Amino acid sequence: MTAVLLVRLSAMGDLVQALGAIAALHRARPDWRLTVATQTPFLPLLEGVPGIARVVPFERRGGLRAVATLRTELQRERYDVALDLQGNWKSAFVARLSGARRCLGAVPRQEPRSRWLLHERIQGPPSRHPALVAHTLVSALVPGLPFTAPRLCATAAERERERAALRALGIDPERPFAVVVGTDPRDPRALRPASIAAELAAAPQGLLLLGPAEADLPTQPGTVVLRHGRGELRRLVALGALVAAAGGEVLGPDQGASHVLAASGARTRVCFGAQDPTATAPPAAVALVHPSPPPCQPCRAR
Numbered sequence: 001m002t003a004v005l006l007v008r009l010s011a012m013g014d015l016v017q018a019l020g021a022i023a024a025l026h027r028a029r030p031d032w033r034l035t036v037a038t039q040t041p042f043l044p045l046l047e048g049v050p051g052i053a054r055v056v057p058f059e060r061r062g063g064l065r066a067v068a069t070l071r072t073e074l075q076r077e078r079y080d081v082a083l084d085l086q087g088n089w090k091s092a093f094v095a096r097l098s099g100a101r102r103c104l105g106a107v108p109r110q111e112p113r114s115r116w117l118l119h120e121r122i123q124g125p126p127s128r129h130p131a132l133v134a135h136t137l138v139s140a141l142v143p144g145l146p147f148t149a150p151r152l153c154a155t156a157a158e159r160e161r162e163r164a165a166l167r168a169l170g171i172d173p174e175r176p177f178a179v180v181v182g183t184d185p186r187d188p189r190a191l192r193p194a195s196i197a198a199e200l201a202a203a204p205q206g207l208l209l210l211g212p213a214e215a216d217l218p219t220q221p222g223t224v225v226l227r228h229g230r231g232e233l234r235r236l237v238a239l240g241a242l243v244a245a246a247g248g249e250v251l252g253p254d255q256g257a258s259h260v261l262a263a264s265g266a267r268t269r270v271c272f273g274a275q276d277p278t279a280t281a282p283p284a285a286v287a288l289v290h291p292s293p294p295p296c297q298p299c300r301a302r
Contacts, residue, residue, distance in 0.1 A: 001031055001032065001033055002029070002031075002032045002033070002080045002081070003032070003033045003035070003077055003078060003079045003080050003081075004025070004032055004033070004034050004035070004079065004080065004081050004082075004083065004141070005035045005036075005037060005056075005074070005079045005081070005082040005083070005095065005098050005100055006018070006022060006034065006035070006036050006037070006082075006083050006085055006134075007036075007037045007038075007082060007083065007084050007085060007086060007091045007094045007095050008036065008037075008038055008085040008086055008091070008130075008134075009037065009038055009039050009058055009060070009086055009090060009091055009094065010038075010039055010042075010060075010086070011256060012041075012042055012045070012233075012256030012259070012260070013130075013254075013255065013256040013258070013259030013260070013280070013282070014086070014130035014280075015038055015042050015045065015130075016045060016150050016152065016256070016259045016260055016263045016282075017129075017130040017131040017134070017150055017259065017263075017282065017283070018085050018130055018131065018133075018134035018150070019049060019150035019151070019152070019263070020131055020134070020135070020147070020148035020149045020150040020151070020283070021085075021131065021134035021135045021137070021138045021145075021148065022034060022036070022049070022051060022052065022134070022138070023049075023050060023051060023148050023150070023151070024135070024138060024145045024146060024147070024148040025051070025138040025141065025142060025145065026050060026051025026052075027051075028142045028145055029141075029142060030051070033053045033054075033077075034051050034052055034053055035052075035053060035054040035055070035056060035077065035079070036052055036054075036055050036056070037055075037056040037057075037058060037070075037074070037094055037098075038055065038056075038057070038058065039057070039058050039059075039060050040057040040058065040059055040060075041231075041233075042233070043055055043057055044231075044233040044234050045152065045233055045234075045237070045260065047234065048153060048155070049152070054077075056070065056073045056074055057073075058070050058094065067097075070094065070097065071097050074094070074097055074098040074099070075098070075099055078099070079098050079099065079100035079101070080100065080101055080102065081100055081101070081102045081103075081104065081141060082095035082096075082098045082100035082102070082103045082104070083095070083104050083105070083134075083137045083138070083141075084103065084104065084105035084106075084118065084137075085130070085133060085134045085137060086110070087105060087106060087108075087109035087110040087111065087114065087128065087133065088109070088110045088111040088114055089111050089113075089114040089117075091105075091114075092105060092114040092115075092117035092118060093114075093117060095117070095118075096117050102119050102120060103117065103118050103119045103120070104118060104119065104120045104121075104122055104137055104140060105118045105120075105121060105122070105137070106121070106122050106123070106124030106125075106128075106133045106136050106137055107121045107122070107123060107124060108124065108126065108128060109128075110128065120140075122136055122137055122140045123136075124136045124137075127276070127278045127279045128279060129278065129279055129280065129281075130280070131147075131149075131150070131283055132147075135147050135148075147283075149263075149283040149284045150263040150282075150283070150284075151263055151264075151265070152237045152240070152260065152263045152264045153237070153241070153264075154234065154237045154238040154240075154241045154264065158234055158235070158237065158238040159238045159241055159242060161235075161238065162235055162238035162239050162242055163242060165226065165235075166207075166226070166242070169207060169224050169225075169226060170224065171205050171207055171224065172205065173242050173246060174246060175204075175205060175246060176204070176205065176246050176247045176248045176249075177203065177204075177205035177206060177207065177243070177246060177248045178199065178200065178202075178203035178205065178206040178207070178248055178249050178250075178251070179206075179207055179209050179226075179239065179243055179248065179249075179250045179251070179252075179261065179266070180196050180199050180200060180206065180207070180208050180209065180250075180251050180252065181209050181250065181251070181252030181253060181255065181257050181258050181261070182196060182208045182209060182210050182214060182217065182219075183210075183211070183213070183214060183253060183255060184213060184214060184217060187253075187255075188273065188274055189253040189254055189255060189273065189274075189275065190253055191251070191252070191253055191271060193220070195271075196208060197220065199251050200223065200224075205248075206224065207224040207225065207226045208223050208224065208225050208226070209226050209228065209239070209252075209257065210225060210226070210227050210228070211227075211228050211257060212228065212229050212230040212232075214227075215227070215229075226239075233260070236257055236260040236261060236264070237260060237264045238264075239261065239264070239266075240260065240261040240262070240263070240264025240265055240266040241264050241265055241266075243261065243264075243265075243266035243267070244264065244265035244266045244267070247267075248266070248267070249266070249267045249268070249269070250262070250266045250267065250268040250269065251268075251269050251271070252268065252269075252270060252271070253270070253271055254270055254271070254272055254275045254277075254280055254281070258270050258282070258285070259282050259285075262282040262284050262285040263282065263284070268282065268284070268285040268286070269285065269286045269287075269288050270282060270285045270286070270287055270288065271288045271290070272287055272288065272289045272290065273290045277289060
């Protein structure tokens with residue numbers, strides 16, 4: 001049996017986009033043991049994902065103790081191959097830390113000199129789109145793999161709990177409803193308040209989705225607000241499944257929540273201003289590009 005470590009520490013949306021390649025690899029080689037290393041807050045997204053035998057968490061702010069713990073957890077297994085799906089120093093370091101006999105990563109990279117930590121460098125897409133990078137690397141192991149869009153699935157219990165939360169807000173989850181993903185307006189990716197208001201006004205049923213980072217964000221009177229707290233990522237998966245089942249739609253910025261909702265089956269439109277949709281747009285989403293983007297477009301900043 002071949003043991004493969006796949007390293008994608010962040011960001012949340014990029015981790016989700018890599019799941020399609022992992023699914024394709026599992027379908028082609030169901031006997032291979034696949035392990036994913038990622039940051040601890042994202043672990044819930046990997047629950048129940050077919051083909052992932054084990055998840056190794058990494059505490060981003062844990063200092064040297066976290067690195068030592070990570071090394072111990074990684075070396076509980078012997079890996080034949082480690083794939084650096086991210087392309088920076090930290091992810092390449094984690095791949096090498098695993099002790100895998102082969103460490104592969106794609107070029108060009110987010111941090112070009114981190115290629116020095118790799119055993120093998122695979123020519124990847126110029127855009128460094130996370131889904132395409134992941135597909136390129138798994139295809140280096142099994143040539144000819146079809147490109148696969150990521151898919152997240154909620155359990156029946158998760159869907160029922162989110163259905164109850166929607167009903168408590170006066171939203172009928174059996175009828176089409178719109179979800180607008182809100183975020184701190186100081187974030188350049190955030191939807192403008194006027195756009196949010198117009199989208200909600202046009203929908204027979206609509207709600208504004210706010211995450212833990214927006215806990216103190218004020219909202220307009222009369223706006224239906226669904227709040228997800230810290231550690232509730234599975235609620236996003238359930239919400240996306242309900243939007244899809246009801247024939248609803250999501251509008252959001254190029255951020256993790258929008259990517260999760262799209263991967264959960266919801267029809268999703270993602271708005272791009274300074275960001276480059278060829279570098280990050282979810283494969284299953286519709287990319288809306290601002291007709292007058294800022295002069296810094298395309299933005300590669302993280």
